[in-house]
Amino acid sequence: MTAASASGRLTDDQRAIRDAVRTLASERVAPRAAEIDRTAEFPEDLRLLLAEQGILGLPFPERHGGLGADLLTVCLAIEALSAACATTGLILAVQELGALPLLLAGSEEQLARFVPGLAAGRDLIAFALTEADAGSDAAAIRTRAVRDGDSYVISGTKRFISHGSVASLVTVFAVTDPEADRHRRISAFVVETASPGFSVSRLEHKMGIRGSPTAELAFDDVRVPAANLVGAQGDGFGLAMRTLDRSRPGIAAQAVGIAQGALDVAAGYAAQRRQFGKTIGEFQLVQGLLADMDARTEAARQLLYAACEEIERGAPDAARWSALCKLVAGDAAMAVTTDAVQVLGGYGYLDDFPVERMMRDAKITQLYEGTQQIQRLVIARALLARER
Amino acid sequence: MRIVVLVKPVPDPGEERLGDDGRVDRSVAAVINGNDEYVLEAALKLVEAGGGEVTLLSMAPAGITDPIRKALAMGATRAVLVCDPALAGSCSWSTTQVLAAALRTLEFDLVLAGADTSDSGGGVVAAGVATLLGLPYLSSARRIEPRDGGVRVERLSAGGYDVLDATLPAVVVGTQLLGEPRYPSLRGIMGARSKEIAIRSLADLGLGERPVGGAHATTALLAARPPAARGSGRVVRDLDPAAAAAAIIDFLVERRAL
Numbered sequence: 001m002t003a004a005s006a007s008g009r010l011t012d013d014q015r016a017i018r019d020a021v022r023t024l025a026s027e028r029v030a031p032r033a034a035e036i037d038r039t040a041e042f043p044e045d046l047r048l049l050l051a052e053q054g055i056l057g058l059p060f061p062e063r064h065g066g067l068g069a070d071l072l073t074v075c076l077a078i079e080a081l082s083a084a085c086a087t088t089g090l091i092l093a094v095q096e097l098g099a100l101p102l103l104l105a106g107s108e109e110q111l112a113r114f115v116p117g118l119a120a121g122r123d124l125i126a127f128a129l130t131e132a133d134a135g136s137d138a139a140a141i142r143t144r145a146v147r148d149g150d151s152y153v154i155s156g157t158k159r160f161i162s163h164g165s166v167a168s169l170v171t172v173f174a175v176t177d178p179e180a181d182r183h184r185r186i187s188a189f190v191v192e193t194a195s196p197g198f199s200v201s202r203l204e205h206k207m208g209i210r211g212s213p214t215a216e217l218a219f220d221d222v223r224v225p226a227a228n229l230v231g232a233q234g235d236g237f238g239l240a241m242r243t244l245d246r247s248r249p250g251i252a253a254q255a256v257g258i259a260q261g262a263l264d265v266a267a268g269y270a271a272q273r274r275q276f277g278k279t280i281g282e283f284q285l286v287q288g289l290l291a292d293m294d295a296r297t298e299a300a301r302q303l304l305y306a307a308c309e310e311i312e313r314g315a316p317d318a319a320r321w322s323a324l325c326k327l328v329a330g331d332a333a334m335a336v337t338t339d340a341v342q343v344l345g346g347y348g349y350l351d352d353f354p355v356e357r358m359m360r361d362a363k364i365t366q367l368y369e370g371t372q373q374i375q376r377l378v379i380a381r382a383l384l385a386r387e388r
Numbered sequence: 389m390r391i392v393v394l395v396k397p398v399p400d401p402g403e404e405r406l407g408d409d410g411r412v413d414r415s416v417a418a419v420i421n422g423n424d425e426y427v428l429e430a431a432l433k434l435v436e437a438g439g440g441e442v443t444l445l446s447m448a449p450a451g452i453t454d455p456i457r458k459a460l461a462m463g464a465t466r467a468v469l470v471c472d473p474a475l476a477g478s479c480s481w482s483t484t485q486v487l488a489a490a491l492r493t494l495e496f497d498l499v500l501a502g503a504d505t506s507d508s509g510g511g512v513v514a515a516g517v518a519t520l521l522g523l524p525y526l527s528s529a530r531r532i533e534p535r536d537g538g539v540r541v542e543r544l545s546a547g548g549y550d551v552l553d554a555t556l557p558a559v560v561v562g563t564q565l566l567g568e569p570r571y572p573s574l575r576g577i578m579g580a581r582s583k584e585i586a587i588r589s590l591a592d593l594g595l596g597e598r599p600v601g602g603a604h605a606t607t608a609l610l611a612a613r614p615p616a617a618r619g620s621g622r623v624v625r626d627l628d629p630a631a632a633a634a635a636i637i638d639f640l641v642e643r644r645a646l
Binding site: 012013016017020021023024052053054055057058067 | 457458461571572573574575577578580581
């Protein structure tokens with residue numbers, strides 16, 4: 001795929017893919033969104049739909065059955081899906097997140113083994129870094145992987161793992177060398193969830209993205225072939241950070257999608273709802289709200305697209321771009337969805353309308369894949385590194 | 389089976405506008421006519437089951453390729469597009485002659501067409517094409533299947549359906565009962581970029597000197613206007629049936645409907 005032009009315009013392919021996913025989102029995903037939220041059930045039917053349409057194949061190399069799409073194209077798809085349902089947009093975002101360590105550092109043998117199932121959407125993959133005592137401080141993880149002959153034996157517990165209960169593969173980060181430097185202690189492994197000793201010990205009840213299963217994963221002496229080590233032993237922490245640099249735009253895309261969905265509902269409502277003999281859209285205070293919502297959403301979108309291009313072309317400050325777009329988009333989504341509830345007034349507070357769900361969904365974009373506070377540290381570090 | 393599907397790019401239903409000349413403004417972003425998508429889906433299923441290829445045939449103004457690309461993305465192999473400035477303002481008779489002439493340059497077993505278009509609603513072109521080409525014409529198909537080297541069609545009738553058999557080549561007009569059109573897969577969308585869209589002019593079809601096109605329309609547009617805006621209706625929400633009935637009766641009496 002050719003890169004979009006510097007003015008931010010999309011290529012024909014990118015536009016066609018975005019439009020196709022939008023159509024699918026409005027016709028097949030949107031009608032399910034409220035029910036997914038209400039029942040908090042993983043939408044297996046939509047996972048199948050995304051797989052059949054090739055959407056889950058977007059991030060994967062063509063030679064292993066994927067569509068070889070660039071980061072911007074993947075984000076366009078996440079954005080379009082998330083405008084209808086944040087849980088569904090997350091299916092693609094997590095598939096990319098979980099597979100990124102493989103795509104960044106996996107051997108050709110590992111890619112040949114795992115990618116065809118992932119690209120076809122038959123296999124889901126999760127990303128297991130976080131633990132109960134190691135969230136923002138990811139280097140403090142304690143899950144252990146001990147070398148034993150041709151295998152590693154993994155023990156420990158992971159927390160807050162998206163798709164942990166529906167994935168057949170999990171990229172697990174574990175300590176292989178407790179005596180080494182802080183950032184050299186950890187390695188990454190692909191673990192098949194069918195392995196003996198693996199179990200889902202808990203599912204979280206969440207404020208939003210309720211259809212996305214968030215799991216606690218227990219590893220009780222899970223034996224993993226040494227051939228499943230991704231990259232070299234000790235590379236794990238760096239690989240996790242490089243993964244997040246590339247996956248954070250996916251969360252920014254989810255946030256932009258949520259914001260746009262909320263804006264569309266609010267604008268539609270303001271054009272219809274009548275009070276004091278007029279539509280409320282004719283009142284300046286409402287117009288002000290809507291205009292600010294649009295400005296914030298569009299600004300977040302354009303920053304996201306620019307960040308995708310920069311990261312795709314290998315910009316040296318990719319980490320900064322990644323953090324910038326996620327910081328701005330997450331805060332935009334929270335503000336825009338809150339204002340959307342405001343525009344709908346009392347009705348916005350009811351689950352008859354989707355905006356309260358969108359507001360609950362938006363909050364997570366300020367928390368996962370690095371809190372907004374962590375994003376600021378990443379950005380400041382990049383700025384100050386320039387000054388040395 | 390070699391199947392040609394007649395497709396027409398039309399304005400997005402609901403977005404139609406009249407131009408200054410009173411005709412449908414064809415510069416508005418176009419989609420494939422809805423009924424055509426149903427027969428295209430039927431064609432794709434037929435070749436998926438029994439082998440063959442689907443070719444799209446369309447008469448359209450130049451530059452309108454997005455809807456053709458989308459139909460290619462659904463799985464058609466190639467497209468033939470007849471474009472000529474002389475065709476602007478054509479009537480159904482011109483369209484019929486042009487499509488028949490284009491079909492004479494193609495090899496096919498089956499021509500599939502939608503019942504009518506959402507912009508013109510004529511519904512006569514496919515029958516005209518079959519007549520000009522001297523081919524069997526089977527309409528209102530709810531089911532199409534190959535049969536003993538020919539085609540079998542279940543044609544909707546007042547009481548149910550008739551079963552018709554015809555030799556090939558034949559022209560079949562389908563209905564929405566053929567089944568929901570598929571979404572183009574992303575792989576299909578990306579592959580459509582490299583599929584062939586062959587452009588033909590009137591001269592290419594040997595119609596350069598013939599009386600076809602807008603200048604030779606057999607129908608004249610006398611006037612066109614959008615329908616009068618409807619007033620908003622009244623919704624009776626009374627939960628008491630007697631009060632609700634009374635309100636409805638008053639409404640009808642006011643309008644002398646009772």
